[in-house]
Amino acid sequence: GQQVMQIPQYQHVQExxxxxTYCNSSTxxxxxxxxxxxxxxxxxxxxxxxxxxxxxxxxxxxxxxxxAKKNSSLHITATQTTDVGTYFCLKGAQKLVFGQGTRLxxxx
Amino acid sequence: xxxxxxxPSWVICKSGTSVKIECRSLDxxxxxxFWYRQFPKQSLMLMATSNEGSKATYEQGVEKDKFLINxxxxxxxxxxxxxxxxxxxxxYICSAPGPGDTQYFGPGTRLTVL
Numbered sequence: 001g002q003q004v005m006q007i008p009q010y011q012h013v014q015e016x017x018x019x020x021t022y023c024n025s026s027t028x029x030x031x032x033x034x035x036x037x038x039x040x041x042x043x044x045x046x047x048x049x050x051x052x053x054x055x056x057x058x059x060x061x062x063x064x065x066x067x068a069k070k071n072s073s074l075h076i077t078a079t080q081t082t083d084v085g086t087y088f089c090l091k092g093a094q095k096l097v098f099g100q101g102t103r104l105x106x107x108x
Numbered sequence: 109x110x111x112x113x114x115x116p117s118w119v120i121c122k123s124g125t126s127v128k129i130e131c132r133s134l135d136x137x138x139x140x141x142f143w144y145r146q147f148p149k150q151s152l153m154l155m156a157t158s159n160e161g162s163k164a165t166y167e168q169g170v171e172k173d174k175f176l177i178n179x180x181x182x183x184x185x186x187x188x189x190x191x192x193x194x195x196x197x198x199x200y201i202c203s204a205p206g207p208g209d210t211q212y213f214g215p216g217t218r219l220t221v222l
Contacts, residue, residue, distance in 0.1 A: 033210060042201055042213040043152065088151065090211065096142060101151040 004091055006099030014107050019076040021102035023089035031091075032072045034063060037101070038085040046074075046087075081106050110136050110206035114214035121192055122222055128188045129217045131158075131202030137182035138204035142211070143175075145198045152201065158185040192221040 005024045013019055023032065031050045035043035047056055049065035049072060056063045060083075062075045076083055084106050089099040111134040121127050131141055141158040156177055157165040164177035174196075176188040189196055197220050203211040 035211070035213075042216050043203075043211070044213070045210045048208065048210060086151075095157075096154055096211070098152050098154070103149065 004089060004097050004099040006089055006102060008102055009100060010103050010105075012105045012107065013079055015081060016078050019079050019083070019104055020073055021087050021089075021104075022071065022073045023099045024071045025091060027070070029065075029069050029072075029091050032065060033090045034072075034074055035088045035090060036085050037088065041085075043088060076104075079104070079106050081108050110134075110204075110212045112202065112204050112206075112212045112214040114202060114217050116217060117215060118218040118220075120220045120222065123193050124191055126188055126190045127192055127219060128186055129200055129202075129219075131185045131187070131204070131214050133183045133204045133206070133212070136204075136206050138185075138206070139182060141179065141185040141202055141204045143177065143185070143187050144201045144203070146201060146216075147198055155187075158187075158202075160185075189219065192219070194221045197221045 007022050031048055033048045034046040036046055037043045047063050052069050053067045054065040060077045064073045086101040086103045088101045091097050113132045115130045119127055139160045143155045144152040146152050154167050155170045158177045158179040160179040160182055166172045174190055179185045199216050199218050201216040202214045206212040
């Protein structure tokens with residue numbers, strides 16, 4: 001079936017270190033979206049990638065969509081305590097499939 | 109920006125009772141809404157797709173008679189957990205596709221069944 005594998009499941013870093021989470025799909029994606037969920041909160045949309053090889057940046061966050069449109073990554077440069085939360089990728093429009101999420105914790 | 113509300117934000121009920129959760133899109137219309145449940149420290153699990161004017165589509169393993177979904181209007185979907193049991197205790201979240209086809213999530217409803 002349609003799946004999105006997301007790794008790692010957990011990541012603990014020192015404040016200031018970089019962080020990356022990856023999503024891999026078994027099928028070609030039309031687009032992929034990324035969301036962040038703070039502890040106790042609900043997911044909030046971060047970005048959508050559509051084009052093959054697309055790279056988008058939001059301040060310290062860099063999002064990439066693979067050339068084959070089967071994988072995507074989110075990279076945070078120099079993490080801050082405000083980056084704590086779980087990052088999910090999402091594929092689909094009518095049929096939504098979330099990645100398992102990567103929970104990021106940071107040691108200040 | 110687009111806003112989705114949920115009510116109630118938390119509820120505690122006795123085993124065997126039914127609980128209704130509302131999901132509203134406040135400033136946009138949504139012919140489709142999605143319902144999820146989330147256990148602690150786990151990812152969102154899609155339960156069902158709510159369709160305005162037609163029956164909801166349930167994911168495999170989700171009992172449609174236990175989780176009743178009604179998409180009453182273009183801005184309201186309700187999820188009723190019938191005959192709730194302690195194992196139904198969870199965080200229930202809805203979302204609606206808004207501008208740009210991104211998902212806008214409600215703040216969630218924490219259900220505790222005693």
